[in-house]
Amino acid sequence: MSEPATPTASTASTAATGLPGPTGGQAEPRRYLAMLALFVLGLMGGIWTVIAPFVLNWPTGADGSWTDPIRDTVITGAVLAGASAVAIVITAGFAARAVAQAVAVEANPTV
Amino acid sequence: MTLRTMLGIGWSILVGLAGGWLVLMPWALNVQGNGDWTDLTKGAFWTGLALLAICAIGLIVTIGLIVRAVTPQRPPRQRPAAETNDNQAELDRALLQIASKLAADLSAPANGRTNGAVTRTAPAPANGTVNGQTAAPATTNEPATEGEGVLTHGGAER
Numbered sequence: 383m384s385e386p387a388t389p390t391a392s393t394a395s396t397a398a399t400g401l402p403g404p405t406g407g408q409a410e411p412r413r414y415l416a417m418l419a420l421f422v423l424g425l426m427g428g429i430w431t432v433i434a435p436f437v438l439n440w441p442t443g444a445d446g447s448w449t450d451p452i453r454d455t456v457i458t459g460a461v462l463a464g465a466s467a468v469a470i471v472i473t474a475g476f477a478a479r480a481v482a483q484a485v486a487v488e489a490n491p492t493v
Numbered sequence: 494m495t496l497r498t499m500l501g502i503g504w505s506i507l508v509g510l511a512g513g514w515l516v517l518m519p520w521a522l523n524v525q526g527n528g529d530w531t532d533l534t535k536g537a538f539w540t541g542l543a544l545l546a547i548c549a550i551g552l553i554v555t556i557g558l559i560v561r562a563v564t565p566q567r568p569p570r571q572r573p574a575a576e577t578n579d580n581q582a583e584l585d586r587a588l589l590q591i592a593s594k595l596a597a598d599l600s601a602p603a604n605g606r607t608n609g610a611v612t613r614t615a616p617a618p619a620n621g622t623v624n625g626q627t628a629a630p631a632t633t634n635e636p637a638t639e640g641e642g643v644l645t646h647g648g649a650e651r
Contacts, residue, residue, distance in 0.1 A: 413497075413558055413561075416558070417497070417500075417501055417558075420547075420551050420554055423550075424504065424551070427508070427543060427547055439532070440532065440536070450524075451519065451522055451533055454518060454522070455515065455537060458515060465504060
């Protein structure tokens with residue numbers, strides 16, 4: 383006997399990502415969590431890159447001004463931290479939407 | 494390619510470029526001479542190397558997500574424990590019924606079978622007389638023939 387196809391959390395995630403969905407409803411938020419952890423790691427790396435010249439007492443100019451290595455390192459770290467922060471916000475939004483879809487499908491699987 | 498994968502790959506490339514720049518910066522800005530590494534060189538080099546490692550991890554994670562999303566996945570084989578227990582209980586009941594009927598057949602040899610022969614009781618006439626004589630129920634011993642009077646496991650005649 384064949385039953386009518388009903389949307390599940392997997393099909394909902396497929397519609398959200400455009401790719402075949404996972405087998406479990408909680409797999410999609412878990413994937414976002416992996417990326418969130420990665421971006422948090424990048425944010426920490428960027429912050430460290432910004433403060434490293436001062437923590438490690440890199441030599442400054444005669445009048446206390448920043449040298450080229452300090453300036454480049456701070457700029458590089460700031461770009462990295464900013465990009466990671468933006469990526470965290472975007473990924474957190476996608477994860478929240480995936481969780482909301484999974485909860486909605488599990489609450490009403492026939493819709 | 495989804496926004497998620499583009500975000501992961503783009504971020505990983507950015508981290509890789511930053512790490513590569515930090516690794517090469519002391520020599521690119523000519524702050525590291527030919528002697529021992531200065532604190533600046535050491536700090537920039539190891540920080541850049543760590544960022545390159547994060548870049549590699551990001552690429553691996555992102556590519557892994559893409560592969561897992563593209564690869565068709567079989568639905569997990571899940572047999573509920575309750576269903577398995579029901580099937581086992583039903584099988585036990587069927588085996589018990591068969592065993593009890595077999596035991597009943599073996600323990601009742603007079604029930605239509607004696608030494609491999611079927612004992613039959615001829616039906617008495619309706620008026621109880623045969624040719625004017627009172628007829629007693631006659632019993633005959635004749636060998637059992639196939640397809641006739643043979644008991645099966647279930648106790649029913651074929």
